[in-house]
Amino acid sequence: MRFIYIYDPLCGWCYGFTPVVQQLQERNTGSMEFDILSGGMITGDNRHPFSSMKAYILREHTNVENMTGAKFGAAFLEKLLPSEEIMDSEKPGIALTVFKQYQPENAITFAHDMQVALNYNGQSLNNDSTYRSLIKKFSLPEDEFISRLHDENYRYETQQEFQLIQNWGITGFPAAILDTGKQLYLCARGYAPLDQLEKTIENILKENNSL
Numbered sequence: 097m098r099f100i101y102i103y104d105p106l107c108g109w110c111y112g113f114t115p116v117v118q119q120l121q122e123r124n125t126g127s128m129e130f131d132i133l134s135g136g137m138i139t140g141d142n143r144h145p146f147s148s149m150k151a152y153i154l155r156e157h158t159n160v161e162n163m164t165g166a167k168f169g170a171a172f173l174e175k176l177l178p179s180e181e182i183m184d185s186e187k188p189g190i191a192l193t194v195f196k197q198y199q200p201e202n203a204i205t206f207a208h209d210m211q212v213a214l215n216y217n218g219q220s221l222n223n224d225s226t227y228r229s230l231i232k233k234f235s236l237p238e239d240e241f242i243s244r245l246h247d248e249n250y251r252y253e254t255q256q257e258f259q260l261i262q263n264w265g266i267t268g269f270p271a272a273i274l275d276t277g278k279q280l281y282l283c284a285r286g287y288a289p290l291d292q293l294e295k296t297i298e299n300i301l302k303e304n305n306s307l
Contacts, residue, residue: 098129098275099283099297102266103207104137105188108157111215112164113270113287114208120293121204132203134189135269136258145180153177164287171218181220187245188221189254194244198236206234276304 101117103110121130138144154177157168188210195206209230213219219226224242231241244250264273264280272284274297281300284293 097127097277098131099124100273100275101130101132101204102135102261102269102271102273103132104135104185104269105192105207105210105214105221106138106183106185107135107269108153108160108168108215109164109287110270111211112160112166113284114204114211115164115166116288116290116293117204117272118208119290123294130204131200132192132207133257133261134185134192134254135261135266135271136185136189136255137269138183138185139258143182143184146177146183147180149183150177160287167216169216169218172215176214176218176220182222184222186251186254189258190245190250191221191227193250193254193257194241195231195234195236197244198241199234202234206230209233274300276301278304 099117099120101114103114117130117132121128124130154173157173160166161168191210192203192207196203199206210221210226213226213230214221219229224245227242227245228238231238268285270284270287271282272293274281274283281304283296283300288296
């Protein structure tokens with residue numbers, strides 16, 4: 097059985113949902129596989145400066161905080177958000193693809209670290225230096241990681257991942273799929289607290305076992 101978490105590093109609600117997925121992973125170590133896929137929310141012609149989303153994010157971030165407990169930092173809200181830094185899901189998507197080659201079991205933790213770097217510390221996910229800092233705790237080879245971050249093969253693999261998510265018909269994030277080995281079930285569309293997510297999974301498994 098496999099739990100597939102579909103997220104985007106620039107998605108505020110994903111920032112609030114990833115800790116829920118981390119808790120689920122901790123509770124199901126050994127009984128369930130966990131995978132995380134990048135959705136490619138903002139790429140290509142959809143890229144735009146953070147400043148263009150400032151009004152929306154300043155309204156919405158309090159909803160995320162109130163519902164999920166996630167906190168947005170002043171460095172993000174007061175410095176990065178008003179800036180002309182480009183919102184682009186591709187590079188952090190590639191970073192996750194590269195990371196999974198090293199430590200797939202820690203990929204959800206790394207994804208959350210990227211979210212914290214962006215949404216709390218106000219660090220750009222377009223900069224190599226951000227990733228150099230983030231991978232230190234995982235003891236990964238820095239220069240090799242950065243080299244792979246710019247490798248066209250990893251970019252292609254990430255683009256294929258974006259396409260897979262589109263083919264599944266998933267256009268909003270976060271989302272989650274439970275792969276029972278027989279069928280794929282959508283078990284989260286948008287944020288869900290842990291108890292609700294676990295109840296949904298329980299109901300899916302009951303239904304699956306009765307087939």
